[in-house]
Amino acid sequence: MGVIKVLTGNYSASEGAALCRPDLIAAYPITPQSSVVEYLAGKVHNGVLDSNLVQVESEHSAMSVVEGAAYAGGRVFTATSAQGLALMYEPYFRMATLRLPMVMAIATREMTSPETIWSGQQDAMSVRDAGWIQMFCDDNQEITDMVIQAYKIAEDEGVLIPVNVCYDGFYSSHLTTGVDLPLQEEVDAFLPPVHFNHATLDPDHPISLDPMTPGNLLMKYRRSHLEAMKRVPEVVDRIDKEFGDKFGRYYGGMISEYRIEDAEIVIITVGGMTGAGMDAVDAARENGIKAGLVKLRFTRPFPAARVAKALEGKKAFAVIDRSVCFGWSCGPMYMETKASLADAADQYCHFSAIGGLGGADISTDMIYSTIQKLEDNKETKTELETQWYITE
Amino acid sequence: MAMKEIRLHGRGGQGAVKAAQLVVRAAVTGGKQAQFIPFFGVERKGSPVFGYLRVADEPIRRKTQIYTPDMLLILDDSLVMLPETYAGLKEGGVIIINSTKSAEELNIPQQAGTVAEVDATAIAEKHLGRNIPNTTILGAFGKVSDLVDTETLFSTIEEIFGKENRKCAEEAYEAVTIIRK
Numbered sequence: 001m002g003v004i005k006v007l008t009g010n011y012s013a014s015e016g017a018a019l020c021r022p023d024l025i026a027a028y029p030i031t032p033q034s035s036v037v038e039y040l041a042g043k044v045h046n047g048v049l050d051s052n053l054v055q056v057e058s059e060h061s062a063m064s065v066v067e068g069a070a071y072a073g074g075r076v077f078t079a080t081s082a083q084g085l086a087l088m089y090e091p092y093f094r095m096a097t098l099r100l101p102m103v104m105a106i107a108t109r110e111m112t113s114p115e116t117i118w119s120g121q122q123d124a125m126s127v128r129d130a131g132w133i134q135m136f137c138d139d140n141q142e143i144t145d146m147v148i149q150a151y152k153i154a155e156d157e158g159v160l161i162p163v164n165v166c167y168d169g170f171y172s173s174h175l176t177t178g179v180d181l182p183l184q185e186e187v188d189a190f191l192p193p194v195h196f197n198h199a200t201l202d203p204d205h206p207i208s209l210d211p212m213t214p215g216n217l218l219m220k221y222r223r224s225h226l227e228a229m230k231r232v233p234e235v236v237d238r239i240d241k242e243f244g245d246k247f248g249r250y251y252g253g254m255i256s257e258y259r260i261e262d263a264e265i266v267i268i269t270v271g272g273m274t275g276a277g278m279d280a281v282d283a284a285r286e287n288g289i290k291a292g293l294v295k296l297r298f299t300r301p302f303p304a305a306r307v308a309k310a311l312e313g314k315k316a317f318a319v320i321d322r323s324v325c326f327g328w329s330c331g332p333m334y335m336e337t338k339a340s341l342a343d344a345a346d347q348y349c350h351f352s353a354i355g356g357l358g359g360a361d362i363s364t365d366m367i368y369s370t371i372q373k374l375e376d377n378k379e380t381k382t383e384l385e386t387q388w389y390i391t392e
Numbered sequence: 393m394a395m396k397e398i399r400l401h402g403r404g405g406q407g408a409v410k411a412a413q414l415v416v417r418a419a420v421t422g423g424k425q426a427q428f429i430p431f432f433g434v435e436r437k438g439s440p441v442f443g444y445l446r447v448a449d450e451p452i453r454r455k456t457q458i459y460t461p462d463m464l465l466i467l468d469d470s471l472v473m474l475p476e477t478y479a480g481l482k483e484g485g486v487i488i489i490n491s492t493k494s495a496e497e498l499n500i501p502q503q504a505g506t507v508a509e510v511d512a513t514a515i516a517e518k519h520l521g522r523n524i525p526n527t528t529i530l531g532a533f534g535k536v537s538d539l540v541d542t543e544t545l546f547s548t549i550e551e552i553f554g555k556e557n558r559k560c561a562e563e564a565y566e567a568v569t570i571i572r573k
Contacts, residue, residue: 006417139455171455176413176428178420275453361457 002180002247009172012140012179013079013105013165014039016147018049019187020103023074023194026054026065030084031117032169033107037079051077059084063091070100071201071209075151075194077102081169082109082123089127095162096131097225098210099198101154103147104132106166107173108271108322110358118359119169121271122323125299125332131225133159133232134300136271137167140179145249148182152191152239158231160198168272168322170359175272182247190246229301236298254303256295257310259285263292265374266311268319270296270333273362277320280367289375296333304340311341316349316374318387320367322356330354330386349377355389362389393449396539397458400443401477402467407526410553411465412445414530418540418548419447427452440471447539461485465533467512467525472498488532488568490525495571507572508536510564519556519563527557531564 007015013036017025025044027037043049052069056062059080066076080088085106095102110120121136128134133153137143143165150163167173182190199209213221237253244250258278260266269277274295284291294310296303311317321331328335330352338345353370356362366389377384402408412428419426424447431442444458445465460480469491471477481487484505490512491498500507510532512525527549534542542565550558 004420006413006420139453168455170432171429174430175455176416177426177452178416272455276456279454363456363459364454365459 002182002186004178005181006176007140007179008035008174008176009140009143009167010035010107010174011039012143013147013167014043015179015181016144017077017103017105018043019182019184020075020077020148020151020191021193022051022077024052024054024066024069024076025078026056026062026076027078027080028056028059028062028084030059030081032109032119032173033079033081033084033105036105036107040077059088060091063088063095066102067091067095067098067100068201070095070102071098073194073196073200075102077104079105079107081107082111085123085127086111089130092127092132093130097221099160099225099228100162101151101160101194102162103150103154104162104164105143105147106164107169108166109169114358116358119171120322120357120359121166121168122357124164124166125323128300128332131161132300133161133163133229133298135163135165135298136296137165137172138272138274138295140172140175140177141249142251143167143172144179144181145243145247145251148187148191149239149243151194153232153235155194156235156239157197159228159235161225161228161232166271172272186246190243232298232301233303233306251297253306254298255306255310256297258293258295260292260294260310262290263314264290265316265371265378266292266294266314267367267370267374268294268296268307268317268333268337270299270320271322273320273322273356273367276362276364277367279364280371283364283368284371284375289371291371291375299333299336302336302340304336307337307340308344311348314348315378318351318353318370318374320353320355320362320370322362324354324357345383347381349374349380349382349384351384351387353387353389360389395446395448395450395452396462397460398445398447398463398465399458399461400441400445400465400467401471402441402443402526403437403471404439404441405437405524406441406467407524408441408443408467411526411530412443414527414548414552415445415447415533415540415545417552418545421548422541422544424449424540425452427455429455429457431457440474463488463537465529466490467529469493469498486536488529488536490529500572504572506536506570508532508568509571510568512564515560515563515567519560527553528560528564531561532568534561535565535568
């Protein structure tokens with residue numbers, strides 16, 4: 001049994017990170033993430049958390065500092081958003097391809113330009129091919145729980161890949177609600193201290209790590225990275241069960257499903273829009289529409305097999321993205337959902353819905369309109385134009 | 393109890409966000425479900441600030457803006473000039489406003505039910521020496537609504553902001569007037 005605390009989404013991430021006893025935390029402030037690390041700094045200052053807190057002058061330095069500490073065998077944490085993530089891209093990619101496990105929270109934010117500081121998932125989506133595992137949370141409870149699970153996933157010896165725990169800027173990062181906070185001793189029992197078998201940086205025994213690597217050997221590393229990614233779904237399922245058995249909360253692994261069994265039409269969501277999506281599904285059911293919902297919990301690796309199975313025998317689906325896929329005139333998760341169906345996509349009516357960019361809301365009514373459009377076209381087996389949630 | 397949706401309207405620096413977070417804390421302490429999402433425009437003192445507060449018995453899933461509020465909590469009566477302030481108020485919806493003006497002057501919309509008024513600015517200035525009317529207007533909220541237990545609300549105010557703020561809320565609880573029923 002945990003203790004109920006009233007927390008913002010950002011503080012939910014901080015509390016989750018603190019319970020994992022990171023050896024080192026480094027971050028640079030950026031809206032809407034800043035309070036994640038402010039809160040942790042407070043804990044370190046008050047002596048509640050025994051972590052090294054390094055103040056840096058940029059996100060590039062933040063990621064470089066945690067990279068060094070992870071190289072030396074430590075458990076590390078940082079958080080960022082949008083332009084901060086863009087600035088740290090170089091060490092960000094390197095963190096994953098060095099196969100150093102860590103957890104970074106992303107309070108997702110629209111990318112500039114046009115100038116904006118508000119919500120959107122374009123930042124995290126833009127780096128989905130940088131070698132990290134990426135997952136998106138719906139509510140504050142899931143943020144805390146997934147930061148804890150993410151360390152266990154990242155540090156699994158069959159994985160050794162860093163994890164982004166993403167949640168929507170403002171709509172989740174600044175949302176205040178009650179969270180059932182696990183107790184320290186429970187988390188200690190769930191997540192043992194970090195231990196690596198790989199070569200580590202040690203000033204007393206200097207060695208050179210990550211030297212120039214010729215193509216053939218580099219490809220072996222890449223192949224090994226992709227193979228580790230393939231093992232992730234199984235590890236996520238195992239850890240979801242282990243966590244659920246211990247804390248009483250199961251999340252469904254790579255995806256979660258809502259009222260899907262007898263559904264004819266399915267909406268697919270990412271992140272904090274899921275709650276409104278479930279309310280829209282309930283409203284549609286009351287009006288006799290057989291609607292259901294699939295939430296993409298993990299986007300890297302993409303849960304292709306689970307998504308294809310969930311859609312089996314359904315008539316129509318739409319994927320709602322809070323970001324765009326330049327080059328495909330649709331949302332990125334729509335494109336990837338279609339890819340996981342391959343030729344079977346022709347068996348459905350389907351389309352991409354895009355909304356919530358630059359801080360705009362994705363309302364229950366907007367999602368309902370998508371459900372209605374699917375219902376009206378469910379027998380057509382055609383791809384419809386991208387639906388934009390733009391209000392005039 | 394079905395979910396109740398409350399929209400807050402204030403100006404940067406008036407403490408609307410902190411007030412709503414206090415309500416969430418008091419509701420959760422009382423075993424209810426509650427959620428608050430602030431909506432910032434450009435972050436500077438004096439600019440309009442919105443907030444979306446929900447209280448329910450069952451878990452609250454949606455994390456969206458509020459379009460058809462059951463209640464409006466208005467911390468600054470100059471905001472009634474903006475069309476978005478009264479927009480979407482439900483038939484019979486409650487308005488709690490920091491003001492000394494008449495219902496006519498406030499342009500209270502037709503569909504409003506109970507309209508409660510308190511001079512929260514004067515009370516806050518008396519006890520705190522500054523126009524931070526957030527904890528004061530919560531006293532009026534405690535009187536008019538039964539969404540959270542009043543004593544829990546007041547003790548939460550005292551726990552987070554101290555005795556003077558509790559006095560603000562207590563005085564507003566007594567001073568609030570119903571200008572339309």
